Each structure stands twice: as C-alpha cells, then as structure tokens.
Amino acid sequence: MKARITITLKHGVLDPQGKAIEGALGSLGFTGVENVRQGKYIELDVTETNTDQARSKLKAMCEKLLANTVIENYHIDLG
Amino acid sequence: MKARITITLKHGVLDPQGKAIEGALGSLGFTGVENVRQGKYIELDVTETNTDQARSKLKAMCEKLLANTVIENYHIDLG
C-alpha cells in the first residue's frame, strides 16, 4: 500500500527556506505571494494490507523519526 | 487562495535521503517499508482569485524557481 506523508513546520517556527523562497519569488517578479512555508513530502510503500494497521504503523514512524514533533506536524495519506 | 505544491524526484533519479530514511526505519524495527522517496512540500497564499490565473502563475513559479525540472517533477493543488 502506498503512503504519502507531508511534514510541515508548526505555526510560529522559523522557516528560513520559506522566507528565502518568498523573497526570491518577489525578485523574480512574482507578486501577490504570501506566507510561503516549506515542508517535507515522503512517499513510501508499506507491505501491510490492513489500513488501520498501516496507519498506526506510519503514525509511529512519524513520531519516532520522520517528524520532529517539537517543531513539526505531520499528515498521513494512505492508498 | 491557498496553494500546495509537492515536488518529487523524477523516476529513476537517485534519492540518497530516501535511502537513508529507509535504512533508519529498518534499524528502528519498522519492517515492510519500501521505496521511500523524499520530496519537498511548499505551502503558500496567492492573492490572485482567478483559479486559472493562479494555476498558470504557480506553474511559472515552479518552472523558474521552486522545482529543479532537470531532476524533479511538481504537482500543484489549489484552494
């Protein structure tokens, strides 16, 4: 089963990349762009076929490694 | 209008990050995980209200700056 995990910075956490991208877009002449935030996107396959099992397993992966829950939120999409 | 852009490595392009993450998950005891690929996720607000306008603008941003189209694909979600 395919899983897509998006990891985003919590509100209020400093995001140098997002800021830089926003600046760069501006200097490239792209106006009307705001609140750029950069996060991570992870795709993977789990052999687990039971959706609930898979989800709880992915949750554990995020908590243990994929996200730094002090500063990041994560969201899991399955199948 | 809110836009979400996911940027992923083209098929067949080496993904050292994904490789390392897969290895780490393994040694943390998470079995049955395969083909881990890491990409970028960018959130931003565009003042543009016309969806088509916004989309073509975002497309231009991806081509010009956000994605390295030599090795990356991008996908735009709007609203």
Add this chain to the structure above:
Amino acid sequence: MKSAIILFPGINRDGDMRKALESVTGTRPITVWHGESELPNVELAVIPGGFSYGDYLRCGAIAARSPIMADVKAKAARGLKVLGVCNGFQILTEAGLLPGVLVRNSGLKFVCRQVKLKVENNRTFFTNRLQKGTVVRCPVAHGEGNYFADAKTVARLEDEGRIVFRYVEETNPNGAVSDIAGIINEAGNVIGLMPHPENMIEALHGASDCRPLFESLRVAA
C-alpha cells in the same frame, strides 16, 4: 579526564576533535562506534562535527536514534558530561538532551568563517578556564546552525544563564535567535555548540583562543 568520541557514519571532524582532546588534555579519547549499545566507563562523551547519515531527513535526526544514544541519555541523566559540537549539537537537540533546534542558516548557504564568541557562562566544564565575558575567535563551518527555540524556552535559557556562547560583534553567521552559539542543559552536564573550537588551538590555526576551553576539561575532571 577519560573521554570517548562517539562515531556515527558521516561524522568527519572526529580526527580534529581527537587531536584537540589529546594534545590539550594529554589523554587520548576512546572511540565508540554508533552500533554499540554501551558507552565505556568515561567521564566525558564527545559527539564531534560532520554530516552523520548525510544530514538526511533532518541533521542529527537519524544519529540521535541510534543504539548508543540510548545509553548516552541514560548516563547523562546520571551526570555523565556530554559535549556536542556542530553536528554533535544537532544530534543532542534531536535526542532531546538539549532544547530547541538547529535549522537552515538564514543565508541558506554553508558558511565557513571565523566568528567572535563571548563566553556568557564560565561555570561550566568547558569554560571554567576563561573569564565570564571573554571574547574568543573561533571558526564555524555549517549549513544548518541557526538556533531556534520558542520565546519561552529562550527566555528560560537567558534567565538560567544557560547560554554558554554567544556570537558577538555582528558575527552571527546563521541568524540564530539571541545570537546563541552554544547552550547547556539544566543539570549543567550537557553542552552543545555550533562553532569548532577544535580548529582554533594552535599557531597554525592563526590563533589558539580556544585552547582554554579544552584545558577546562582537565580542571573539570
């Protein structure tokens, strides 16, 4: 003092650190491989700089979860002194031994240059040979040394005198909040800093400003 250098794949400033510890403290540190589950009996564990696991995912994240770190945490709770430099600092924050995180430099570029560090707290095992307020020259070499923590945490660090090193004279190379270059934990036995004192200890380095830091380790023993 008896010390151990912890080696993760991708760490690359272990040689520099070994040289510094040996030449200044006079004792050669033991090297411990990340896969081992137990730290030998030492007073100080050092995590040197580098790119453990390529800095992939988040710098320090993967190393922080390797077997040896469990024992480091356990022994740190019982007073083991721990020093993390650069990637070592990042690993310590990822392991939860120090608060905050180190994010991408505000300039988004790797930066290798000399900065000025002010010793804000000289009552630590790594600074006791220097006067409070001393300013030392020291190089940095990192792409993700931008220290960040929420306002509450930073305020606590300030109040409790847990900011050990601060960038001064407009030399903050990465945009770190409150010019924080290095901090210590509440119990006072875990220190992390981004700059590389091990690269500033002899004439060849242009100055030996950072020698006293390593001499402090002897006193602390």
Add this chain to the structure above:
Amino acid sequence: MKLKPRAAVAPASVMTPDLVAQHGLKPEEYQRILDLLGREPTITELGIFSAMWNEHCSYKSSKAWLKTLPTSGERVIQGPGENAGVVDFGDGDAIIFKMESHNHPSFIEPYQGAATGVGGILRDVFTMGARPIAALNALRFGSPAHPRTRHLVSGVVAGIGGYGNSFGVPTVGGEVNFHPRYNGNILVNAMAIGLAKADRIFYSKAEGVGLPVVYLGAKTGRDGIHGATMASTVFDDRAEEKRPTVQVGDPFTEKCLLEACLELMDSDAVVAIQDMGAAGLTCSAVEMGAKGDLGIDLDLDKVPCREPGMSAYEMMLSESQERMLMVLRPDKERIAEAIFRKWGLDFAVIGTTTDTLRFRVKHRGDVMADLPIKELGDQAPMYERPWIKPQPQPFLKDVAPPNDLKSALLKLVSSPDLSSRRWVWEQYDHLIQSNTAQLPGGDAAVIRLNASGKALAATTDVTPRYVEADAYEGGKQAVAECWRNLTSVGAEPVAVTDNLNFGNPERPEIMGQFVMAVKGIGDACRALGFPVVSGNVSLYNETSGQGILPTPVIGGVGLIPDVRQMATLAFKAEGDDILLIGGHGTHLGQSIYLREIHLREEGPPPPVDLQKEKRHGDFVRALIRAGRVTACHDISDGGLLIALAEMALAGTLGASISGSDILDHASLFAEDQGRYIVTCHPEGTAQILHAAASKGIDAVHLGRVAQGALIVEGLLSISLDELKRAHDGWFPAFMQS
C-alpha cells in the same frame, strides 16, 4: 562459448548507421569493430565499444601529443596511466593527486554536475590508498551579463561545497574566471590531493587467475547512461534534452566508501582496485583485466541494482556514483565483506579473473558480450588530427594611460576576474582536518602533513586569454604561474596534474591550439623540473560553432619542509621595505588593464623566459627559506599595482611607493612574467639587493609598508577601506542582483 542468437545479438536491422552514430561511433570505427569481431556486435557490445572508444575514455585525439609531456623525475613514483599520479614527499609519505573535468554535466545540472565531479576525483585518489587531504577547483563561467551565469555559479559552488564539506575534505584553492566564450560551455575542473604511505599504494592492474571480482559501494541505477559518450559530443542548443542522464551524488555513501576502503587496505586483501567512473562497470572491469593481461567474466545477475529490470546494456553503461571494483584474495573475502557491511555498503562477487584475455558478460544465463579485452583498450582508434599553427597576434603599440589612475585601480579590483573570491570559498569547509596553514586567498594553499611541520602547497593556474592569443606561450605561462605560486609560499614545486579543456579537435585550428599548448606545457615542465604525473582532457567544449577559450589548467603541488618557514602575501609590519624582484614590466598585450579599462583583448601575451623564471623563483624561495622576507606575492593578472593592492588588503596595511621608478602606467599594469614582490625588515634590504645583483637578477626597492592607505607618490593615494569595499563588493553584489 556461443552467443545467444536472438535478443542478445541485435538483428542486422537494428545495427543501423543511426544507432551506430547515436553511440558516437564513426562509420570507420564501426567497421573496425566488425573486423575485430568478425561478426556484428550485440547491442550491449556496441554500448561497451562506444564507452571504451569515445574521446573521454580513449583519448584518441590527444594521446599522441600527451606522450610528449615529461612524466619522470626523482620524486615521481607513478606517472600518468593510473587513477592518479603519485609523488614521493619523503619520510615514506606519498602524495597522490589528479584533476578532472565535469564540464558538460555541470552545465546541464550545476549542483549535481559539480558535486559528482568532486566525488569522482576524490574516488580516483582514495582508490589508490590515499586519504584525501585537500581539494581545489578551477571554474570558468560565461559573461556575468549572461542570463544563466548566476544560476550556474551558485549551483556549481554549492555543489562543490555540498559534496566536499560532507565528505570531509578541506577545499582550499582554485580559480574562478568569467568570459563570454564560456557562455555555452562552462568549465568545472576539480582537483583532489591525498596522503598515503609510499609502500602502501594500490593499483588497478589485476594479477592472478580465478580470483573474485568484487563490486563495492552503492547500487547500480540508470544514472548517466551515455554520460561518457555525452561528455564527448559537441553541444547543440538542445542540450537540455540530454537531461535524463543526470547523476546525483551521495557524499555520505562516498565517505563510508572511503573509510571502508582504507580499512580494508590495512589488511592485505586487495589485489587490484579501480573506481567506477565514466562508463562505470565497463571501463573499470576492462581496465583491470587489460592491464593485467587477464580476461574477466562478469555475471550481471549478481550486480546490486537500484531498479528492477535493468538490462545488461544499462548495467554496463550506468554511471551511478560511489561504486568500486576490486580483485580480492579469496581467503580475505569474509573480512572484506564484514567491513563493507559494517559501513552499510553493498558487497557482491560479480565475476572472476580468467586467462582467456576475453571480456565476457553474462546476464540471465545469456552471454551478452564476449570481446577481446586487450583490443577493447589498446586497439581503440588513435587519430593524428590535422592541425594548423595559430596565427601570432600583431605586436601592440601605444596603449593609452588611464584617464584617472584611482578609478582605474578601483575598476580593476572590483572586476569579475580580480575581485575577492571570498563569496565562493566561504561556502567550502577549508579548515576541516585542522591542518590548513594557508587559507584560500593566497598564492597557494598550504596543508600541514605531519607533526614535524612538513607541509604541502597546491594551486591551479592558467590564463586562457594568453593561450587564445598564443597557445605555445600560454601553455608555458600556465605552468610558470603554477610554479611561481608554489614558490611564492616557499614551496619546492614537485609535480603537476593538468586538465586540458579545448573546443572541437576536428577543427584544425582548435587542434592547433591543443598541440601548441601541449608543446608549451612540455617545454615549461622540462625547464622547471616539474613533471606531469596525471591529467585529464576535455574536448568538444563548443556550442553552435563557438568554442571556449583554450583552457589548459595546471594543478601543481609543492613541498615545504617546515611550515613555519611558509610565506604569505599579507603585509606584516609598518616600515618593512617593499622590493620588486624581476624588474619593472612593459608588456600590456592581453593584460587585464587593456581588457577592463580599454575594452581591448589584443596583442601577444607576455612571453615566458623559462631560464629567468627559474632563476628568479629559486632566488625568492631561498630568501623565504632563510627567513629573510616577511611577505611574498607573485605578480600575475593585473600587474604590479594589483599585486600591491592584494598584499595591502590581506595585511590591512598600506604602502608608500616612490614614484621615481614608476615610468608609466605599464610599470603599474604590465603582466611581464617571472616577477615577485617581497617585503623585509629595512636592515635586510641591502643584503637582498646585493645578492640579487650578484645573480644578475633585476631587483628594485619600491617603497615601504605604511598605515591605512596605498600611495604611489605623485600618482595615487587610496584608502584601504575604499579598496576593500571595491574588492569584496563585486561577488556578493553580482550574486544578489
């Protein structure tokens, strides 16, 4: 052994002239293949030939001329022909070094192209048993005004740093130039230097029959397939279409590979080792076998693959990075495997050495290739390409003085080619390993080798506009400047590596530049006792008919017995005397002054008198070693005034120069060769001038080191702050704009 009739052997219809052409093989070259085999090649075999016989691997256009270079000397342990050159640095130490280009890939994807270029050259060095201790890079970009230049500069510099910093080698020197002639073909030449024990050096020559051929490192993917052939084909404006072959570097895996290889080399398990570079598995396997007069059988089913369903053709041509091939002592296989597993690397026995002198490749039970291994290498076509001697430039008369000397100086120090490169080298970790004795910004980088203070100096040099104007003199000058830069820090120049970047050799005038430059390099190396021990050739640097400036980069290493005697270019103390060794200059042809102030790129380059060069250099080196000078800097781009400005900026001290000897602007901006500026305590001056006179060396007392400003009596007065702002300002401003 019978070839499988179908599938493996492409039906005649498949072996079309088109297909052959796509593999970069000329019709006559394909005929040669048919004659050699007495049958049609399989598609896999065609791929193998295309890899082995392309310019990049076979040097078919350049070999005849490279043979004319001097490659021996009492310090030379291994000259060209191995992964890198090896020189004796005394006390049982060997220095292993080489330079290599990654031009085309860097143009297509600057970050990954430059990163994998660094990875490749580091591998060449540690394959031979050396731990890399320094990296340098010579970069050439198009006009700053060209829309792509900024993107290429930022990507290339970030890529070099990204790989070297993570791998853990200090990047300590190099060059950066800009010129419109590189608009469509940038140059990214990376140099790596390693330290090994002279009696523990590893070669690629396989010895012994029936030994395991072992695959090490990362898995094989479809990366860079045809990269090697691509790197030898002229660009057209559809270059972007070649994108899918982009390779991605993994410095983390390379660092693990380094540690694993060095750990294994400590045991005596390794018979032969060869990194997989261009045309990966093909070149490395053939090389090991051919060198050892052995055959090699490979079983591709054993090759660790990153993607399912890879064909033999793809595996044989893949340029996936961070891979090695080894021939092992069978009894050491277990030890070796354990070491590589410990470092998280792949380890697979994929073949054996044979006595058949054939290169046989099996896949899924079929023989996909069965080729004569020697002929694959030795029988590669060699070309005596026709060439014509370039026309000498007419001598240059009456170059006007600047309207205003001060603004001219400011314009020069803030010009793209003379401004500070700090923006570049601050992105490189130039301190790691804690032996860096001289940072980027000096004449040569200096790295301490051991506790006793023995040190290595290194630099890369070439002045392409000189080579363009006179390939022979320009070739000489590249070697001379490299030798001079090493001398300027007090080093004994030991040997060089070269990276010869030229346009399309099938054009007689380009081939003429190549030939004359190589002659010049050879003559200079002979005269200066500076042998060539390794090198790399990059041809076809041409886009839509426009070739690059001929750019034969020379990378040199030198020996400093005691790093405490090293010289730097920074002014040290107010009141020190400033001496000019080699006399005042008059030659403004091809000078930066002429180009930047008068917008003219004309005239012959300054000629190099190799006898003078040696005499002056040996004299200056002796002064440095005797501790009689406080600073030293050679005079190169921009001439005397620029050299003085660089010394002032480095030492944050000014100078007061007496106007009397400054006859005209030529004295200030001429780029005559073989000249140095030294400073000394006033009491030492007379002695130095006398010593120079007694050796017939022209030496002039210019003035004194002073506070705050650079002053040339009656002509110029400029504050250091103003100078510094101009010098530091250009690069960051350009990259931000």
